[in-house]
Amino acid sequence: DTGVSQDPRHKITKRGQNVTFRCDPISEHNRLYWYRQTLGQGPEFLTYFQNEAQLEKSRLLSDRFSAERPKGSFSTLEIQRTEQGDSAMYLCASSLGPRGQSHEQYFGPGTRLTVT
């Protein structure tokens, strides 16, 4: 297992277009998280899955954002009608549950989105 992977690593899109990112977590991890990070700031939590269930969504996650984890394995994050303010690094992380075993979150390398 090579850790959390994300695809693509870089995405340049025009304002108004839709984009979709994929995250493949560590195989035995049942928890998956999405974060957004802008330059000079720490990551901001977006949403969290336990298996296929989306349990938490941040207020930052507008209606244009949707995330899925259909079979409890990989996850996708879609942004519809992108805006320039969506330009950021989108990070995925996974961890092992249940409680007491999930102190460590393992992060992927991120997808850098640039909206022109």
Added chain:
Amino acid sequence: DAKTTQPNSMESNEEEPVHLPCNHSTISGTDYIHWYRQLPSQGPEYVIHGLTSNVNNRMASLAIAEDRKSSTLILHRATLRDAAVYYCILRDRYMDSNYQLIWGAGTKLIIKP
């Protein structure tokens, strides 16, 4: 949510110990203290965590003040590969359904050869 305060940046010489401070004066009795670091152009990486007692692992040591209002991440012998942004984060041990880490801006550690 309880907040943490860290210096924006710190410098250290290679091969010397580094002490990275973190203040968390509003910490609750059920908050764990987590440290992550982020190397340039990479995702964050878990370093260490603790609750009340000092902790050691292969990467670092975590010293927690007796009143738990501050903690210090100790890198015993910094190398150039330790140059990164270090984040100190609090997580409530009972908020399992709300398990999200609230991140600040972190401390940028610069290692001088």
